[in-house]
Amino acid sequence: MAEDRRAWRLVLESVESDLLSGRLSPGDRLPPERTLAADLGVGRSSVREALRVLEVLGLVRTAVGSGPSSGAVIVSRPSGGMSALLRLQVAAHGFAVNDIVRTRLALEAAVVADLADAVNAASASVDLAAARDLLSAMEAPGLTDAEFLALDQRFHLALAEASGNQVIVATMAGLRDSIEHYVRVGARQLPSWADTSARLMREHRDILAAVESGDATAARATVRQHISGYYAETNLSPRTPELTGQHRDLGLTQP
Amino acid sequence: MAEDRRAWRLVLESVESDLLSGRLSPGDRLPPERTLAADLGVGRSSVREALRVLEVLGLVRTAVGSGPSSGAVIVSRPSGGMSALLRLQVAAHGFAVNDIVRTRLALEAAVVADLADAVNAASASVDLAAARDLLSAMEAPGLTDAEFLALDQRFHLALAEASGNQVIVATMAGLRDSIEHYVRVGARQLPSWADTSARLMREHRDILAAVESGDATAARATVRQHISGYYAETNLSPRTPELTGQHRDLGLTQP
DNA sequence: CAGACCACTGTGGTCAGACCACAGCATACC
DNA sequence: GGTATGCTGTGGTCTGACCACAGTGGTCTG
Numbered sequence: 001m002a003e004d005r006r007a008w009r010l011v012l013e014s015v016e017s018d019l020l021s022g023r024l025s026p027g028d029r030l031p032p033e034r035t036l037a038a039d040l041g042v043g044r045s046s047v048r049e050a051l052r053v054l055e056v057l058g059l060v061r062t063a064v065g066s067g068p069s070s071g072a073v074i075v076s077r078p079s080g081g082m083s084a085l086l087r088l089q090v091a092a093h094g095f096a097v098n099d100i101v102r103t104r105l106a107l108e109a110a111v112v113a114d115l116a117d118a119v120n121a122a123s124a125s126v127d128l129a130a131a132r133d134l135l136s137a138m139e140a141p142g143l144t145d146a147e148f149l150a151l152d153q154r155f156h157l158a159l160a161e162a163s164g165n166q167v168i169v170a171t172m173a174g175l176r177d178s179i180e181h182y183v184r185v186g187a188r189q190l191p192s193w194a195d196t197s198a199r200l201m202r203e204h205r206d207i208l209a210a211v212e213s214g215d216a217t218a219a220r221a222t223v224r225q226h227i228s229g230y231y232a233e234t235n236l237s238p239r240t241p242e243l244t245g246q247h248r249d250l251g252l253t254q255p
Numbered sequence: 256m257a258e259d260r261r262a263w264r265l266v267l268e269s270v271e272s273d274l275l276s277g278r279l280s281p282g283d284r285l286p287p288e289r290t291l292a293a294d295l296g297v298g299r300s301s302v303r304e305a306l307r308v309l310e311v312l313g314l315v316r317t318a319v320g321s322g323p324s325s326g327a328v329i330v331s332r333p334s335g336g337m338s339a340l341l342r343l344q345v346a347a348h349g350f351a352v353n354d355i356v357r358t359r360l361a362l363e364a365a366v367v368a369d370l371a372d373a374v375n376a377a378s379a380s381v382d383l384a385a386a387r388d389l390l391s392a393m394e395a396p397g398l399t400d401a402e403f404l405a406l407d408q409r410f411h412l413a414l415a416e417a418s419g420n421q422v423i424v425a426t427m428a429g430l431r432d433s434i435e436h437y438v439r440v441g442a443r444q445l446p447s448w449a450d451t452s453a454r455l456m457r458e459h460r461d462i463l464a465a466v467e468s469g470d471a472t473a474a475r476a477t478v479r480q481h482i483s484g485y486y487a488e489t490n491l492s493p494r495t496p497e498l499t500g501q502h503r504d505l506g507l508t509q510p
Numbered sequence: 511c512a513g514a515c516c517a518c519t520g521t522g523g524t525c526a527g528a529c530c531a532c533a534g535c536a537t538a539c540c
Numbered sequence: 541g542g543t544a545t546g547c548t549g550t551g552g553t554c555t556g557a558c559c560a561c562a563g564t565g566g567t568c569t570g
Binding site: 016026050052074078082091106107109164166167171 | 331348357362422425
Binding site for chain 4: 043067070
């Protein structure tokens with residue numbers, strides 16, 4: 001193990017251990033950087049490197065100034081870190097856009113299937129009001145493609161939110177953010193945005209209808225068509241690639 | 256937008272832009288920290304904060320010393336960052352263990368269904384040799400629970416790897432790592448490890464058999480039983496919770 | 511007395527400089 | 541020719557300093 005004696009890891013582990021033990025909870029403020037440095041016996045710069053990581057990962061929010069709202073506060077904003085991670089990995093060719101789309105498909109299919117099953121079970125009331133509202137909002141005339149796509153994303157997130165799984169919500173948000181650039185470029189290359197958006201709206205309604213009728217199989221199929229259809233049209237088709245298991249050298253030397 | 260004028264963000268954006276434009280690729284070395292700082296007109300500590308983020312996210316590997324292998328190298332090791340992110344979010348109560356398990360279930364079900372479909376299509380040869388080898392390894396007598404669980408994880412990752420989706424591979428690895436602690440504790444509380452491991456092995460063989468016979472539905476069902484069964488037995492049951500969409504305050508103030 | 515004003519204080523954000531540990535490389539020495 | 545040794549470039553860390561900013565509380569003025 002060798003314990004990785006770098007100072008900033010010590011800080012990270014200290015915060016993680018405080019979180020696990022309950023000494024720190026969402027909403028709490030971390031000690032000032034200078035205090036933390038003195039307590040842990042490291043330099044302030046090492047503390048700052050650890051805090052930077054926590055900030056990007058979405059665990060703390062930092063603010064300058066004085067008063068109760070200043071300093072580093074534990075926040076738990078999972079989506080931010082997921083977006084950053086996926087976006088950078090896509091940029092570094094660690095993740096293929098195609099894989100991102102296929103993963104989104106897998107998650108969203110599971111979400112709507114779960115929702116449909118929950119509607120069937122009827123033991124718990126499924127709250128689809130947010131999704132319905134967004135669908136109405138998307139019918140407003142004169143929406144730009146960017147506005148439409150933003151509402152589209154919120155619609156899909158509303159479904160994930162209704163399923164009550166925060167991990168899937170955050171992951172789907174990150175997956176979508178990470179290919180935001182490609183989606184926008186793809187939208188501009190469509191033959192007719194009006195036709196495509198009309199089709200997307202139709203499919204949205206079909207998905208919601210399948211969920212509300214408790215038909216998990218139909219919901220799955222509709223989602224599949226919806227997502228793979230759009231990306232196929234924008235030349236980012238989520239075809240299943242090289243199943244032969246070719247291995248790229250990822251530069252991992254760790255044991 | 257306000258552009259967030261912090262210096263380390265500038266560094267991060269510079270690296271990301273270099274990645275997107277192809278000026279940087281996996282295997283390349285970043286300039287030395289001091290050079291990067293001078294080029295971007297920021298202090299070395301700001302550069303270091305950005306590099307620290309990239310390192311935790313799994314995008315660079317840093318090494319001291321001189322020579323070609325020293326410095327910060329672009330590596331693309333997605334799983335590392337995913338593990339760190341999920342683990343910390345679980346620690347901070349941003350993610351519930353239950354949601355982690357449900358997400359793993361959704362992804363793995365999609366993986367085996369994809370594999371079964373690919374076997375059916377037969378256009379591409381599905382390479383399940385790695386999974387088969389791991390299954391054999393797990394039959395060795397005298398494995399400790401920790402050794403068995405490690406092989407178990409590698410078996411599930413081998414399936415994901417066979418599906419060719421690196422995003423799912425990395426995500427599943429992260430999901431599993433993030434609840435490693437709970438899995439180990441759960442294993443110790445089982446009434447009989449011998450019985451449980453025997454059942455897990457049987458289920459593993461069933462999963463592989465369903466995939467090899469091209470039966471996507473059976474593969475899905477078997478995986479569901481395998482994963483939810485284990486976590487139910489270790490009191491971490493992946494029941495579908497509060498579908499009423501209760502909202503926690505996550506401390507997000509961003510617009 | 512009420513209000514506006516302002517200096518103080520504590521916080522993160524940044525930089526510059528210094529030193530160390532380490533790994534490769536070139537040179538000198540045997 | 542082979543080995544030993546010092547040089548050099550790299551990240552890792554610490555210290556100290558300064559800035560910008562936002563509350564806080566006191567002070568001054570009407």
